[in-house]
Amino acid sequence: MDLKKATAMKKDPQRNLDEDVNPQTTQKIRDHFVKSGERNQGTALMAGKPILHYFNSRGRMESIRWLLAAAGVEFEEKCIKTQKDLEKLKNDGVLMFQQVPMVEMDGMKLVQTRAILNYIASKYDLYGKDMKERVLIDMYAEGTADMNEMIVRYPFLPSGEKETSLAQIKEKARNCYFPAFEKVLKSHGQDYLVGNRLSRADIHLVELVYHVEELDSCIMISFPLLQALRTRISNLPTVKKFLQPGSQRKPFEDEKYVEELKKSFCTAAQKLYCRELTMRSLREWTQARDKLVSADPPSRNRYRCPVLIR
Numbered sequence: 031m032d033l034k035k036a037t038a039m040k041k042d043p044q045r046n047l048d049e050d051v052n053p054q055t056t057q058k059i060r061d062h063f064v065k066s067g068e069r070n071q072g073t074a075l076m077a078g079k080p081i082l083h084y085f086n087s088r089g090r091m092e093s094i095r096w097l098l099a100a101a102g103v104e105f106e107e108k109c110i111k112t113q114k115d116l117e118k119l120k121n122d123g124v125l126m127f128q129q130v131p132m133v134e135m136d137g138m139k140l141v142q143t144r145a146i147l148n149y150i151a152s153k154y155d156l157y158g159k160d161m162k163e164r165v166l167i168d169m170y171a172e173g174t175a176d177m178n179e180m181i182v183r184y185p186f187l188p189s190g191e192k193e194t195s196l197a198q199i200k201e202k203a204r205n206c207y208f209p210a211f212e213k214v215l216k217s218h219g220q221d222y223l224v225g226n227r228l229s230r231a232d233i234h235l236v237e238l239v240y241h242v243e244e245l246d247s248c249i250m251i252s253f254p255l256l257q258a259l260r261t262r263i264s265n266l267p268t269v270k271k272f273l274q275p276g277s278q279r280k281p282f283e284d285e286k287y288v289e290e291l292k293k294s295f296c297t298a299a300q301k302l303y304c305r306e307l308t309m310r311s312l313r314e315w316t317q318a319r320d321k322l323v324s325a326d327p328p329s330r331n332r333y334r335c336p337v338l339i340r
């Protein structure tokens with residue numbers, strides 16, 4: 031174990047794990063810090079924690095929260111509470127495509143969920159040991175992302191569409207995605223999906239399992255190996271902590287939660303819309319009045335502004 035390197039990292043906060051070419055060395059150093067009770071060696075020693083910019087909901091940010099938490103990385107969240115907050119971020123020019131998730135990390139402002147996840151996985155050695163492992167991890171991660179996309183949308187659907195969507199989610203999980211992952215685990219008999227060691231694929235899959243179970247509590251009965259994986263991953267100290275109440279994990283967006291979220295956004299959006307309407311009607315009224323007044327100047331006093339009256 032390279033204690034010299036570990037000590038150098040501790041002394042130099044800017045030093046990061048991704049400078050270590052050999053993942054085994056990285057793992058050893060990580061183990062060293064874990065053993066010595068100094069978790070989050072890559073971040074706690076760095077200048078700042080990653081800052082996550084998103085709504086107060088799971089959405090597309092939840093996988094990022096899971097991955098950071100599993101890697102033992104502490105992070106901060108700047109919650110977008112209103113349309114105004116979102117507009118401000120957009121106007122500040124920090125959202126490359128005018129969208130969130132956005133993560134401030136290592137001096138960068140990262141957008142696009144997949145790119146962010148790739149970066150975190152690479153940095154914290156959760157992305158396999160070679161190209162072949164990596165492509166498997168990508169395949170599995172993309173599969174879970176497709177399934178997750180349906181789940182992310184589900185709480186925000188109009189009530190008339192929810193039932194169909196829920197049935198689709200259950201059907202896909204039960205007959206396509208979960209059997210596929212069960213088969214992978216059965217094929218090699220190992221503890222993790224790829225390369226017999228923890229990768230982002232395991233974290234994404236277990237996150238998905240938790241989310242699907244919230245929608246269908248019996249679904250796991252037919253998938254014993256997935257259940258075992260879930261238990262294994264849930265018992266990792268970092269994940270265990272994240273699963274406990276009071277962590278940064280976001281709750282399932284039930285109807286009440288969605289209503290609250292919509293209210294804070296609709297109110298701000300409506301205000302903006304109303305202001306625009308008001309300004310437009312004011313402009314139109316002024317133009318009409320000016321036309322009348324130019325034909326009959328003394329009539330100016332007869333026209334009072336309807337917007338101001340209102």
Ligand SMILES: N[C@@H](CCC(=O)N[C@@H](CS)C(=O)NCC(=O)O)C(=O)O
Pocket residue numbers: 089090128129130131141142143144
């Ligand atoms: N491909 C992007 C999609 C991002 C996206 O659709 N973000 C939504 C929130 S989940 C957003 O920013 N919506 C606000 C807007 O477009 O004004 C990603 O994966 O990050």
